[in-house]
Amino acid sequence: MRTLVSLSLAVCLGGCLDYVPYDPDTGKTFIALQKDFQNFKSWESYLVGSDAVAGTGGHPAGQRTVYINRxxxxxxxxxxxxxxxxxxxxxxxxxxxENHAMVKRGGDFNAKGAVGWEWFDIDFVDxxxxxxxxxRGLTPPVGHGYRTMGGETATNATTGDCNSCHAAASDNDFVMDSHLVLKDL
Ligand code: HEC
Incomplete structure (x- = not known):
């Protein structure tokens, strides 16, 4: 485990914001590695819709599909x-x-936002x-907010901040999609 942790820390140097290392005392955190995302398109999935979601830096129109590992x-x-x-x-x-992700990392990660969740942007480059x-982290880095229609990216970290919108679903553990309402699962 120690090797994996140092490996992911090394990969993150220079790129990751507010990276909190694995806590061996609680043992209750999960640090997703790139390999964990590889076959996400084979997970349980739901067609969400294609209308735009209102709000600053929100989700513009475009077919949306949500995948969950379990x-x-x-x-x-x-x-x-x-x-x-x-x-x-x-x-x-x-x-x-555009592929955005949230991973339940646990512990007190993201304690002031979507508690326990880490946000990600993943891509199939070229x-x-x-x-x-x-x-990955608590908030998108500058220039990496949601892409608006036509491929522009938001130019500051506040626009498209993941925690702000997902706070609306705090009573469903910050998960918004109507297919993933805990009390109905
Ligand atoms: C303007 C509001 C808004 C912002 C900002 C926002 N989301 Fe969402 N997100 C939603 C809504 C609404 C859904 C439900 C599915 C849908 O309608 O697209 C959702 C769904 C998701 C899902 C599927 C799980 C779920 O909660 O339903 C992921 C993963 C996700 N968003 C990641 C992100 C990431 C990463 C960011 C920041 C880069 C972000 N979101 C920012 C509104 C937002």
Missing amino acids: LPPHGSTHFPVGTMIVKVRDEGPGLEP GDPEATVIW
Whole structure:
């Protein structure tokens, strides 16, 4: 485990914001590695819709699909540590689909936002079949907010901040999609 942790820390140097290392005392955190995302398109998935979501830096129009690595046990009040959810937004020909993810990392990670969740942007760079983690952490780095229609990216870190919108679903453990409402699962 120690090797894996130092490896992911080394990969993150220079790129990751507010990276909190694995806590061996609690043992209750899950640090997703790039390899954990590789086959996300084979996970349970839901077609979410294609209308734009209102709000500063929100989700512009484009077909959206949500993938989850495993559904929580019936009756759960939270998504278990280790839950990985990816949302793909496909604006159609000419633009690479945008893949955003949230992973239940646990502990007190992101304590002031979507508690326990880490945010990700993953990409298949230049058509590479391997998914690459572009950024991870508490908030998108400058220039990496949600892409607006036509491929522009938000120019500051506040626009498209993941925690702000997802706070609206704090009673569903910060998960917004209507297919993933805990009390209905
Ligand atoms: C303007 C509001 C808004 C912002 C900002 C936002 N989201 Fe979302 N997100 C939503 C909504 C609404 C859904 C439900 C699915 C849908 O309608 O697209 C959602 C769904 C998701 C999902 C699928 C799991 C779920 O909660 O349903 C992921 C993963 C996700 N968003 C990641 C992100 C990331 C990463 C960021 C920051 C880069 C972000 N979101 C910022 C509104 C937002």
